[in-house]
Every structure is written in C-alpha cells, then in structure tokens.
Amino acid sequence: MANGNQQSPEAIRVADLHKSFGTHHVLKGVSLTAHEGDVVAIIGGSGSGKSTMLRCINFLETPSSGLISIAGEAVAMHPDGSPSDRKQLERIRQSLGMVFQSFNLWTHRTVLENLIEVPVHVMKCPRDVAIDRARKLLARVGLAEKEDAYPAFMSGGQQQRAAIARALCMEPKAMLFDEPTSALDPELVGEVLQVIKGLADEGRTMILVTHEMKFAREVASHVIYLHNGLIEEQGPPDQLFGAPQSDRLKQFLKSVA
C-alpha cells in the first residue's frame, strides 16, 4: 500500500465487505489491503462502521457478504457469511491480536496468567516458554512489576498496556486496535500511544481504529476515512490530513480538530 510496502506479502485483505444488522445496512461494500508492515488507520464519525469493519476481520461480527483473507488464506464462509470452518477460524484468530477499547483483561486472573492463558491452554506452548515470553513483553510495556497484580487493581493505562502485551504474547501476524485509548483518562492516553507507536516502528502490521487524528497521521502508512459504511476517501496520511479532497472529510477533520 503506502511506504513502499507493495513488495511485501499481503497480510490482511478485506474485499467488498457488507454487513447488516437486521435491516440496518452498516457496511456497504468496503475493501482494504494491508501488506506486512503496513499501519492502516481507520477514521470516521461515530456510527460510520469503523468498529464493525474491524470486528468483521476476525469474525467477532459475521459479515453479510464479502471476503476476508489473512496472509493469503481466505476465511471459509457459508453463503450467509458465517464461518464454516471453526478450527480454521480459531487458528486465524490466534494470528490476529485484538485490543479493545475496554481492555477486557480477564478479571479472575493475574496479569501474567492473562498473558499465558491462550499460549499455554490453547496453542499448547510449554508453560516456561510462555512465561518467559510474557515477562519480556511485560517489561517492554513497562509492567514488569505488575505480573502478579489483578486487573482491577491497575489503572486504565496499565490495563490497556497489559492487554496489548496479552495480544502480543500469541505472537500474532497482525494487530487490530479498536479505539484503544478512548476509555482512558487524558493523562493516561500518552503511555498507551507510546507502546503502539513502538510496535509501528518495529514494522508490525496493524489496523487501528482511532479518534486520535494526530497519532493516526504520525504512525499510519495509510488512512481510510469511513462515512456511512463506505470508504469516502483514503490515501497516505499527509495527503488525507494535509489535502483532503471530499467535503465530508474536510468537515470531519474540522469537527475533530
């Protein structure tokens, strides 16, 4: 896509994705391709379908039609869009680390247990290997001291950093972020963005839904502006933020500035 990543292999492809909730047509045919190392930012107004699009990628929402393919492997779907191969879907989900707005750390487990849960109990990674990896990740997000803490005793920023480490602990091929800082107090946003920035800098493939325009411009290699379930405009961040073409995007950028 951008940043000369056309040459690197394809990581995530979404083609002609439609999604309706009942009669409410939320996504009306959106497509996206992210190559390895791309950072795609999805921006748009509230209700434009950003979360729905992201959640369709790992089938937390069932697409109504379209195609999702991860590292060149299309997710098998029934004609109605529901996944037809549970084992395949589970494997693909393990290759996509998702970070939620509300962190969703498991409250009955310590931070370390949260990190090793899926590697040990689902992916059958030896426990000591997983613990080793988890400790390195916790150190990296600045939570080395917190491995025995329960999520309820941590700040939002700490919880979100732990949630990022939990996703990374599966060694995913790509990361999906759904407004990772929207639930945080303003003074805690920075520490989380810094961790995400670090991931972008080391060349991780990421798709990031965000309201932080400055941050999107800084880390993204490609920006998608969604409006009413359609991609209204897309391109490299400097072009999209510096010289927006459509009136809607111009207005949107003004409204969030």
Next chain:
Amino acid sequence: MQANPTPSQTVSAGPAPVQGFWATRRIVLALIAVALVGWSVTSLNWSWLANPKYQALLLQGAWNTTWILVVTMVLGMLLAIPLGLAQAAGPWWLAAPARAFCGLIRGTPLLLQLWLLYYGLGSLFPSIPWIRESDLWPILRQAWPYAVLALTLSVAGYEGEVMRGAFKGVPHGQLEAARAMGMPRFTIFRRIWLPQALQRVLPTLGGETVLTLKATPLVATITVVDIYAVSSRIRQDTFVVYEPLLLLAVVYMAIAGVIVLLFRWLENRVPQRTA
C-alpha cells in the same frame, strides 16, 4: 491462586481494629456467653450425654447430616451449572424445560417433594420386578437415597436460578476477548465463563449452603437418622425436654460456622477490589 498479591492489594480478611465502645461491647457479649454456658452446664440435666449409646447415636447423626449436606450441595451444583447455562445461553428447547424445572422446585415445599419421592417412587419401585431383582435394590429399599435425591433436586432448582444470573452477569467483553484470541468454545466456558460465574455466586452460595443445612432435618420425616432425628429420639427416651434441643442448636451453629469460614476463605482467594 498461586499468585502472591502485593501488600497494596491484599484484602483485610479479619475485622478492623476494634476500639472503644465496640471493644466494651465485645467484652460484655463474651461475659454473657460465658455466663449462659456456665448456667446451662451447672443447672441443666446433661446426664444422658454420658450414655455411650447416645454418644454413638449423636456422632452418627452429625455425620449423616454433614455428608448429606456436602453430597447434595456438590451434586446439586453439578446440576445447577447446566441448568443455569441452558437458561442463560441455551436454545429455547433447553432453556424452557430448565426454567420449568427451577420454577417447579422453587414453587413447591421441599417437604412435599421429599414425600412425593419417598412414598411415590418408594412404593413404585417394589412393584417393578427388574428393580426388585437388581443389585441396587438393597440400596433403594433404604430411605437415604430418596433424601439425597430430593435435597439434590432442591439445591439444583435454587442454584440453577442463581447460576443463570451469574452466567448472564459475566461481562460480554470477557468472553469476546477469549473468542477474539481463538479460544475454542468449550475452553472459553471452562477457563473464563464458569470460573467468573462461580466467583460471582460464592457470597450467595455460602448463604444457600447454610439454608440447605437448615433444611436437612426434613429427612428425619422419612426415617433418615440425622442429628435432628437423634435429638428427638433422646427426648422421647429420656423425657429430657430442652437439653437435647440446645445441643442440636449448637451442632447446627457449629456446622454453619464452618461453612461461613470455608466460603470466606474461598472468596478471598481472588482479591476483589472493594472500592
């Protein structure tokens, strides 16, 4: 949990330091208790306690009450989990019968259920030849299987309703995170959903166990020799009116105390943020 909570997150299990008025009140209460015990030991008739026959009976009764309580709580919870799950997340053809069962159990007296099972099944079975001839017959001829069955179904009915609420109360995001990470459905249930639901019901469950304990004397009405049956028997034999009842109260309170302590310990295994 093997984790060592740091001092900042340990929950104070014991009472806060008692001072002033409360300390005085405690001392007064303790003195009254000592006085009561002293009075009942000296001026009441406990001579029957020295009779080895009654001692053995009392032990047997206490043991029966305890094991019936433990077994029915465990079996009842094992039934309550699927009953609650069916109501919280099952298809209608599972949810509807589960709801009907819980409604039936909760809507009728336990004594009635107990008698229906004991006199109903108990008089039906002897008329069925293959049951009479089976190896199970020596067991089915006794009363305790019907007591255990009735209490188990009762616990299942009440706790099935409690578990329904508990399963529904686990925040959706907790399960969604597990799904997003590719956990198979049963693993999600076993590792995330069930433990969190059980953690939520622990405070309720302690109280429900005490309630079940206090329902156990009903089994005496179908000839099971629990601690209540023993105390009645002693009263009939010796014409001592109050003392066996006092002893009975002490035994139930002791068992209830153990239950409360056990559940408090269980609850504190995962520190909860109280703020």
